[in-house]
Amino acid sequence: MIGVLAALTALRLLVAGATPLAPDEAYYWVWSRVLQPGYLDHPPMVAFFIRAGTLLAGEVALGIRLMGPLSIALASVLLARAADALFPDRRPGIWAAALFNATLLVGVGGILMTPDLPLLVFWVAALWALARLxxxxxxxxxxxxxxxxxxxxxxxxxxxxxxxxxIAWLIACRGAWHWWRDWRLWAGGVLAAAVFAPVILWNAAHGWASFVKQGGRAGVETGGFTLRFLGELLAGQAGLATPLVFILCVTGTALAVMAWVRRGDAAAALLAALVVPGAALFTWQAxxxxxxxxxxxxxxxxxxILAAAFITPRLARLRRPAVALGxxxxxLAYIQAAIAPLPLPRRLDPTLARLGGWDAFAALVEQERARTGAGFVAAEEYGLAAQLALRLPPGVPVVALNPRWDLFDLPRPQSLGPAVTGLLVQSERRDSVPDWPGAEPVxxxxxxxxxxxxGVEAERYRAFRVTTRADLPAAAxxxxP
Structure with a gap:
């Protein structure tokens, strides 16, 4: 297993360095340059991961993504050991890790540096600690x-x-009830709260901005029951987990719940408790x-783990095809993202929309800046601004215009000087009226x-002439690099 995992990690590192960064990854790179206990969108761990990687490999794609493939490899080992510890008679660890890596959520998501990556790694580490417990x-x-x-x-x-x-496991499983009387359970909760406390304090000092933003995404949008989003959820999970892995996971979880109900299997109950409540919550929200x-x-x-440990012998024959398909x-996703051999249009190729053509576009923006004599480049979309900040030539200031930048300790545009002319770039998918006062089309x-x-178009952009002024909205x- 270790040899295969090492080879897989080496491949992922190669792809991480060869594939252009997505706008969100560039945005999180900005976080890594302004480390703080919280941000509008998420807590700060992704910024720490990126900072560690860039210190080792530089502020390039590989450095920004370095910790992803490495930490996923560690998580795979911990997952396998947790599985073998919980079910020593079945030894499902290798298959559990294989199915885990066969999902696109890990196979592709383990390369992209987003908050989901450190979340997944520490979630697996917590699961491993529960298994040892x-x-x-x-x-x-x-x-x-x-x-x-x-x-x-x-x-x-x-x-x-x-x-x-x-908590659901501690309540529902009779074999776990004794932990309620153990002070170390409560000490663990205090430790978790202490680790999370800086995020709470940052939010308290900034009007609970991050909690409000993310809390607003946890409700419902429609006035009544609808199947449209539920269908999207099921289809999306079958795609991101890959269809065969999804089937095995659903079946394994169902059989584990039956094992807990019929035989009181505490290990099955523990793992089911880490799946069923969350699945029920997402299903309700959908x-x-x-x-x-x-x-x-x-x-x-x-x-x-449940898919590896509880599926029937007939379904077990799907494990190899599931891993092969994943x-x-x-x-295929690696190849298309890195070298794009298929000239697919934007609507059929998410790698084009998010990853394609950024270096050439930055060069085009720089040509336009030089032609117009602009002293800086500006953008309203945070991802676009971050991409330009990563890619424009040294010495060219990049200004980002968005209310979120009020939550960062970054210089304001006025620091460039009064009445300095700049070039604002705006996607044609947005409203044509920029938020920058006095913007004039170029x-x-x-x-x-x-x-x-x-040669395949990803996106079109407008250009505007803007000037630094005292009445600018939030900008930084x-x-x-």
């Missing part, structure tokens, strides 16, 4: 669980489902609003600025 009955593992749970919360707020699952495909990723570590789909004989990959000067 259950097997050894040593209450000191509650402290390890509390530490990893706190780090998961510092990665993304959906880590709260980890605590909900454990009856009234859209659930993003990456949100349920945290359910798959435990579900993959590996094939991930490899007329180009060539028409729009076009971002493209291999981006860090540069």
């Amino acid at each position: 259950h097997v050894t009955q040593d209450g000191r593992w509650w402290l390890a669980f509390g530490l990893f749970s706190g780090l998961a919360l510092v990665s993304k707020y959906t880590a709260g489902l980890l605590g909900i699952g454990v 009856t009234g609003s859209r659930v993003q495909g990456n949100w349920p990723a945290i359910l798959y570590p435990a579900a993959c 590996a094939t789909l991930a490899l 007329q180009r004989a060539e028409g729009s600025l076009v971002r493209a990959r291999g 000067v981006m860090p540069r």
